Amino acid sequence: MTNRYRSDIRESDITALADRVSRDTYQKYLRRIRLQKVRAFQDREVSFDFPVTAIVGPNGAGKTTILGAAGLIYKKVPPRRFFAKSGKYDASMQDWRIEYDVTDRSLQRSSTQRTASFRKAKWNRDSLDRDVVIFGVTRTVPASERKELVKALGSKFTAAHEEELSGAVASAAEWVLGKAMTGFSRLSVDNAGKVTLLSASTPGGNYSEFHFGAGEASIIKMIAGIEAASDHSLILIEEIENGLHPVATRRMVEYLLDAAKRKSAQVIFTTHSNEALDPLPDRAIWATYAGEVLQGRLDVRALRTMTGQVDAALAVYVEDSFAEKMVATAFRAQGIRLDGIQIHAMGGEGNARAVNKQRNLDPASTFPSICVLDGDQAHHRSDDDAIYILPGSGAPDSYVFDWIHQNLNSNAARLTAALGVPLARQAEVVDTLNRRKNTNQDRHIIFAQIGEDLGMLPEEYVKQAFLNEWANTDPAAVQFIDDLRPVLTRTELAE
CATH class of the missing domain: 3.40.50.300 (P-loop containing nucleotide triphosphate hydrolases)
Structure with missing residues (x-):
């Protein structure tokens, strides 16, 4: 995670x-x-x-x-x-x-x-x-617009029953909303207790649900119901x-x-x-x-692109968030405009391939897509299916780290500066990479570990520093863009 x-x-x-x-x-x-x-x-x-x-x-x-x-x-x-x-x-x-x-x-x-x-x-x-x-969805309709609460309007209303929020409800609501729930109660509007109105008694005064935020009232009632x-x-x-x-x-x-x-x-x-x-x-x-279901971490932005709700010149589907950053960084390094490209992490190679195929077969699609998979999926490489492969033979985060580590003699100073670390600590950066090369058991977390070692640098910041150095020094990054250049040229994203 x-x-x-x-x-x-x-x-x-x-x-x-x-x-x-x-x-x-x-x-x-x-x-x-x-x-x-x-x-x-x-x-x-x-x-x-x-x-x-x-x-x-x-x-x-x-x-x-x-x-x-x-x-x-x-x-x-x-x-x-x-x-x-x-x-x-x-x-x-x-x-x-x-x-x-x-x-x-x-x-x-x-x-x-x-x-x-x-x-x-x-x-x-x-x-x-x-x-x-x-x-x-009607739970967020403001109290003043709900017909069942009409009888609670006016100065003469008295609740049939008043009950403070239970400890479990109050503590959970406090956690979600980030505010104290002391003095919050539920008022029964009808004798059966089927219609309720929230109220609050605070040092600043008493007020009812008619003056709550719709989201606040919704959270309290959902938690109470659960x-x-x-x-x-x-x-x-x-x-x-x-x-x-x-x-x-x-x-x-x-x-x-x-x-x-x-x-x-x-x-x-x-x-x-x-x-x-x-x-x-x-x-x-x-x-x-569009009548399809996919399991995995697909964000809403990607889904809007898939259904044509977002206009673009090209959609690029990749396996995960690191691959998304890697492709974007390679594009920028080679002068490819990103304003017309939508790059989306699809939560796995199966999802990426399936969505790419569906988009390119859909006659209603207004722009093409390609699929870029990790190095261990080279057997899926296909010009006909618009499937391309990132450099390396395995996970892209492992490849980028290994490239940087293998070339520390030439890139240590630039990497140190890119990380925002004083050049006087260059030897410390090198030692950190050498140590993590030997002790890290999962390359997916190695950039977080390096950030912690160098003074709690944010993981995303460390990743981008490594990716920038890789994209500007690795010939494989240039070759990757050259493989894509026919597609980019057809979509007028590259000369």
Whole structure:
């Protein structure tokens, strides 16, 4: 996780959550769904290999379809919640079908297959019992615009019941929102307690939810709902980032990870936000676009390029974030304009190749794409498929480090200056590289280690210094651009 946001959730907890799914020890768990036919999806499968799953994609890509399909097999989710039918105007729902692999240890067989299908005029489901909690996009509608709160307006309103936030809810909300929750309460607007209004009693005065920020009220109510849910629940959240600052979005996902650990809960949420993906492992992220699904860390910017929502002269799909930096640095060093190029890390060679192929076969694509893979994928090199290979025979970060280390006699002074280290410490830089060459066990973290050794230099800063030196001194960098020059010339990005 060194290449990403550093979560406050321990790596050991992430590993334990993933292991629990692989060992199938949950009482209730949705393992996978097969979208045989539903909206834009035909014969597509989504597996839930981690108990907190993000569905990412541009507008209209099918995120809510997957979310609704996940909940449809459970009795507490009415089909109309996600798949409403309006008479003859929704005839396209005919023959929709979703298949499920589920764990439910209350059954005679804990592992089972179920089906939901739309025949004639209604859904037919082999539905299961499970507590399902849904938070839709309407949760961020301001209190003043919600009809059920009209009776709470005016000076004569008195709540039917007042209850302070529980300790668990208050502490979690404090963590996500970064503010004290002392004095916060829930007011029952109706006698049954089904409609509630938040209130706060603070040294600065008392105020109700009518004066809360929409995101603040949404977070408190979501946390309260999750804490009140029974263990082994399924929690579905639409557009988790709605109304939230990026930091609060990350912290909300971290809270969900903690809830998954404490309550054996399964969470599925949709998002347009890269920040919501930061605390999650790659296996916890599914991207959807144009009827396709891909597992892995695809950011929203890449998906917009894939669907033509971002204009460019050329799209370049690579395996990971280091390869993304490496390609961009090589382009800059050889004078290639980057203003017309979109470079995207795709979370693996399979995703990069699949998306590149789909884009170049799509007659609606307004600009071409190429795929640039790591050195160990040289067997995929193909002019016909627009697949090219980075220098080296393995991981690109390993190649760049080794190139710099092998040429320290000529580049040590330049590298020292590029790192922002005084030239008087050049020998220390050389010693650090020599030591890390021998002691590092994972080249993916070597730049972070070098930064720590030289005085806590930021990892990304160290990477860029190494890449700049590589791109300006390695003949293989020039050859790499020469291999791409026919494509760049055709797209008018190079002479």
